[in-house]
Amino acid sequence: MQKHVGVNTMMRSKIVLFGDSITEQSIRENGWGVPLANAYSRRADILVRGYGGYNTKWAMFLLDHLFPLDSTKPPIATTIFFGANDAALLGRTSERQHVPIEEFKENLRKFVRHLKECSPTMVIVLITPPPLSEEGRLAYARSVNGENATKIPERTNEVTGQYANACVEVAKEMGVWYINLWSKMQETDGWQTKFLRDGLHLTTEGNAVVYEELIKVFDEAGLSAVNMPMDFPHHSKIDSKHPERAFQQHV
Amino acid sequence: MQKHVGVNTMMRSKIVLFGDSITEQSIRENGWGVPLANAYSRRADILVRGYGGYNTKWAMFLLDHLFPLDSTKPPIATTIFFGANDAALLGRTSERQHVPIEEFKENLRKFVRHLKECSPTMVIVLITPPPLSEEGRLAYARSVNGENATKIPERTNEVTGQYANACVEVAKEMGVWYINLWSKMQETDGWQTKFLRDGLHLTTEGNAVVYEELIKVFDEAGLSAVNMPMDFPHHSKIDSKHPERAFQQHV
Known part of the structure; x- marks a missing residue:
């Protein structure tokens, strides 16, 4: 008989998406958070904690609030998806968002350490920033x-690539999962417009x-949705004459 | 200066969507939960508690689990969207899902009473079932x-309409909001295929x-997203020389 948990499923497992605008926009139409939420339907809640325009320096102020160390039910998984803003260049129009690369790495380390302390x-x-199309940015x-x-x-794109590499280095150093989106997307011809709608943010295909990359990582990490119990029985398992039987808890 | 709350925003406000498959599918591509989640981005989490095939009788077993009375942070809003399965006919292929109309009404009353006890x-x-296209069901x-x-x-469609009316009656009787989806959709010519993809579940236009109806209700009920504080400052409010200033709490 299918196992299910019945106790306070308002507190069901959480997967948190922490990042900048590319994460904030993940729950819009065609966003990458939508198929994720569907895949984990009745198994885990996808909570979006995306902050447009934020770099890792500013996001640091949110860490204790978003991931309190005394949480009784920390997320089972968290994506950390920054770098696109940290990589903004000094002396250009977005320089206020710039974070030096060593500071960026140290901030990522602090994020990871904090999350590990939340839950080992x-x-x-860690998701690297996507590649950047300079032509796309100028057109925008x-x-x-x-x-x-x-x-x-x-x-x-070159400097964004340095931040992407830095992100991968931190992931390897700290033994956490990563997605090198910067490299992955550039494997496809025409990535500049196929995956990016304004040289930076994602198209439907980019999302x-x-x-796809995230689901692969979750599967490999043992978080495959199909292996997680559903919160309550599938309706076909309910005996209409004795519905209470399907809801007796199986621990 | 924009107000924001900074304390433990993992516990940000929740809006719960409680219902059957039409709710379970709300967070899929083109689902009605997606633009809702986007509208409340950085303000409230949309939690989907949709159970395909469930009627109000079976959903009753979930009530205490999904909405514990001792919750310190109950949802700020909940949609209750049942009836499509309760209205399945006796003696036909889906009869196991049938719930007599008086029992359906009493179940809805129990849901509402429970939620009011959770949080006054x-x-x-209450959302009524959508209209039903018999031709669409047979084609499916x-x-x-x-x-x-x-x-x-x-x-x-006739019997589903009786359940829709019953739902509206309960809403009026108990002084809660409602959306008469059954009536609303039938105001549009060709609703059978424009809004329903298999005679019962919603198309993109149906979603x-x-x-749109739900956002109208939330606006009228004082839950308009634009009037709710964002969880943290917009990035444009952050002074890059003194970022900490933007994160000082304004209570």
């Missing part, structure tokens, strides 16, 4: 500011890449 | 079972109707 069994997944700037738009991109 | 300020929204049966498919629909 939590599946932690023109679409917003017309002829007055900057002619010099505020981010470059699909994040979802 | 909770915004409770044929697509699954071919020539052996039943020629007699297991639900009718949009639920979302």
Whole structure:
């Protein structure tokens, strides 16, 4: 008989998506959080903690609030998806978001240490920023500011790649999972417009890449949805004459 | 300065969607829960508690688990969206799901009483089942079972309408919000295929109707997302030289 948990499933398992705008937008139409929420339907809640424009320095202020160390039920998994803003260049239009690469790495380490302290069994997944299309950013700037738009991109793919590598280094160093989105997306020809809608944020296809890579990691980490118990019996298991039997708890 | 709450926002406000398959499927691509989650981004978590195939009788077993009376942070709003299965006809292929209409009403009353006991300020929204296309159901049966498919629909629009009316009566009687989806959808010509994909479950356009009606109710009930504080400051409010200032709490 199918096992299920019946006690206070308002407290069902949580998977937290922590990051910047690419995470904040994950629960929009075609976002990568939507198929994830569907895949874990009746098994885990997907909680979006995405903060548009935030870098790791600013996100540090949220850490204790989002992941209190005294939580009785910490997330079973958390994605940490920053770097796109940290990699903004000094002396360009988004320089206020810039975080030096060594500080970025140290911030990621602090995130990971904090989450491990929250729960030593939590599946932690570092996701690198996606690649950056400078042409896409300039086209976007023109679409917003017309002829007055900057002619010099505020981010470059090369520097974003350095932040992506830094992210992978931290993941390996600390023994947590990672997705090198920067590399992965560039394996596909035309990634600049296929996966990015404004040179930085994701298209439907770009969101699909994040979802597919993440599901692979969760499967490998033993978090496959099909192996997790459903919260309550499937309706076909309910005997309409004796429905109470299906709801007797199996511990 | 924008107000925000900074304490343990893992515990941010919750909006719970309680219902059958039409609720379970709300967080899929094009589902009505997706734009809702996006609208309440950084303000409230949308928690889906949808159980495919369930009627109100079976859902009754979940009530204490999903909505514990001793919760320190009950949902700020809950949608109760049942009836499509309760209205399955006796003597037809889905008769095991049938719940007599008086029992259906009494079950809805128990749901509402329980939620009010959970929290007297909770915004409770009863949603009636959508209209039912008998032709759509038969076509669906044929697509699954071919020539052996039943020629007699297991639900009718007339009976579903009686359950919808019963739902509205309970809502009025108990002073809670409601959406008469059964009536609303039938105001549009071609609702049978425009809003329903198999005579019962919702198309993209059908999902949009639920979302639009629900947002109207939430706005009227004072739960408009734009009037709710964001959990943390917008990135544009952060002084990059003194980021800590933006995170000082304003109570």
